[in-house]
Amino acid sequence: MLDQYQNQLTRMLESERYGEAKELLRFLLNCQGEEKRHYEEWSNLLTWLDVAFPGHEVTGNGIHTLANGNDEDLDEESLRRDALSSGEYDDAFVQQVLYIMQHHPVADQQILALERAAYLQHPLVEQTIVTWLTSADVHPALQFKALQSLKKLGAAGIIQLERFGETVELDIEATPLSMEDFPPVVIRVVERVESVTEVVDASLPHFARELWKECLQCLYGTSAYTRLQNDDDETVDCYAAALHQVLELSLYGRADDDEVREAYGITDALRFRYEQACRSLRQIVQFKNEHGGQS
Template identity: 35%
Template sequence: MNNLFLFPKTEQYYEDELTRFLRTEQYTDALQLLTFLLQFPNVDESKTEQWEALRHWLYTMFPETMFPTTTQQEEDEEEEKDLLRQYIREKTTDEGYALKLLNLLKEGTLEEQVSALEQLGFLDQPGLGQSVREWLNERPRHPHIQFKALQALKHMGENGIVEFPKNGKTIAVDIEETPLCPEEFPLRIRDMIRRVGDISETSQPDFVYFARQTWQEFLAYAYGTAIYTDLVSAEEGAVDVWASALHAILQEKLFGTVNREEILDNYGIVDSMTLQWKRAHLVLQAFVQQFSPDPS
C-alpha cells in the first residue's frame, strides 16, 4: 500500500462523506470508510490519529452496530421501514403534507428530492402516482433521482410503462420490474460486484465498499437503457469483463494510478475478451467522468 496516494480533494470528499455518515448514524458505513482511509501512508499524522481515535470510539460505543448478525440486520432494516411508515401515516393527517412533498420534488435540492420520493412512496393518496409520473417525464434529470422516482412509483403500487428522457433519448420502463434493493437486481449483475470483492478481499479488503457504491450509482445511470439490457443479457464471461473494468476505473480514480495488466491477469481477461473489456471500460469511464467528482 506504500505506493498509494490520497489526493487532497479526494480526502476532503471522504471527510464530508464521513461527517454525513456520523450525522445520520450510519456507523457501519463510517467504520468501513475509516478503515479504508487509514490504509494511505501519505496522510498527515494528526489526521491519521484522529481517524484512529474515531474508529476506536465506534468500536467501543456501538459494538452491536459494528458486529451485527444477519438476523439482527434484517430486523433493524424492517424496524426502520415500520417507523418510517408510521411517521408518514401520522403526517398524512395534515392534508397539505403530500403537497409539500410534491413541491420539494419540484423545487428542492437533490437530497430533498430523494427524501420527498422516499416519503411519497409510503403515501396512499389518489393522484400522487400520476404527479410523480408527470414530474419524471417533464425533463431530463440526474439518473439517481430518476431511479428513486421509479422505486417510489413501485412502492405506491403503480404499474405499467412509464416514459421519460434519459441520456439523450426517451426510454420506456416497466415500473413493476424496478429493483427496490441491490438484492433484486438480476443475479448476473450482482455477480459482477461480488467478483470485485473476491479479487480485492486480500490486498484491498475495503475497496469493494466503494466499488459497490459506485456500481449501484452506475446501475441507476444505466437502468432502462441499452447498457442495462446488455448487462442483463450478458454471458457468464461478461462478469469478469465488467468487474475488472470497474476495478481499473476506480483504482485509477482513487489512487491516481492503475496497473491494467495486473488487473486483467487477476480477472482472467484473455485476448479474445479485450474488445469487450475496452467497451465496458469506456462506458464506465464516461459515467465516472459525468457523475463522479474529480479527485485531483
C-alpha cells in the same frame, strides 16, 4: 476533510442511519471556516431530517434509536414506514414534499422527499412524480429513485425516459427495490470484484459495492444494462474488470489497465466488450462528478 464528511453523510443517508446523519450535521454546523452555502445546505438537510424522521436520534452511547424506544417487536420495514409516514397530513404538507422532490438544489433532500412520497396516500403524488420524471431534466440516479417510489405506491405501466442519451421504456412494476431484485449477474459482478480487491486492500470491497450500486441506478434500462444481462462468465469478467478499473480511477486517480485485464482474464477476444463496459461506467462517474453525487 470536508469531502470525507460529505461522503460519510451520504453513506449514512443511503443506509437510513438518519439519527447518525443528524448528529454529523449538527457537528458540521458547529465547525467554522467553510463556505456559507455549505452551512445553508447542512441546515436545510437537518431541518428536513427532523421533520421527516423526528424519532430517529443517537443516544449518548451512540446507539441509533426511535424516540419511543419500543421497537423490539417491529421489523425494519415497519420502523421505516412509521418514520417516513406520519399518518396524518394535509394538502399543504403533500405539496411541500412534492415541491422539495422537484425543486430542491440538494440531491439528498430530493431523495428523502421521494422516500416520503412513496408512503403518502394522496391523489396528487403518483401523477406529480410521473410528470416530473418524464418532463424535467432529472439525474439518472434520481430517475431510478423515482421509479422505486412509484412502484412502492402501487403504480403500474410503461414509462418512457431519456437516460444517458437513450430513449428507454421501463416497466414500473419491474423496478428493483434492492440489490437482490436485480438479475443474479449483478451480484456475480460485484462479488468477483470483491474477491480480487480484498487481497489488495480490505476497504476496497466496500467501496466497490457502493460504486456498483451507484452505477446500477444509472445503467438500469440502458443498452449497457441489456448487455450486462447476458449473464455468462465472459460478461461477468468484462463488467467486473471495468468496475475495478473505474474504482481505482475514482479512488486513486489512476489505474493499471494491464494489471486489471490480467486479474480478470480479459483476453484480446474480450477486449472490445471490456472497453465498452469501461466506457459506460466511466460515463456514469464523470456525469456524477460534473453534476454532483446523487445516490
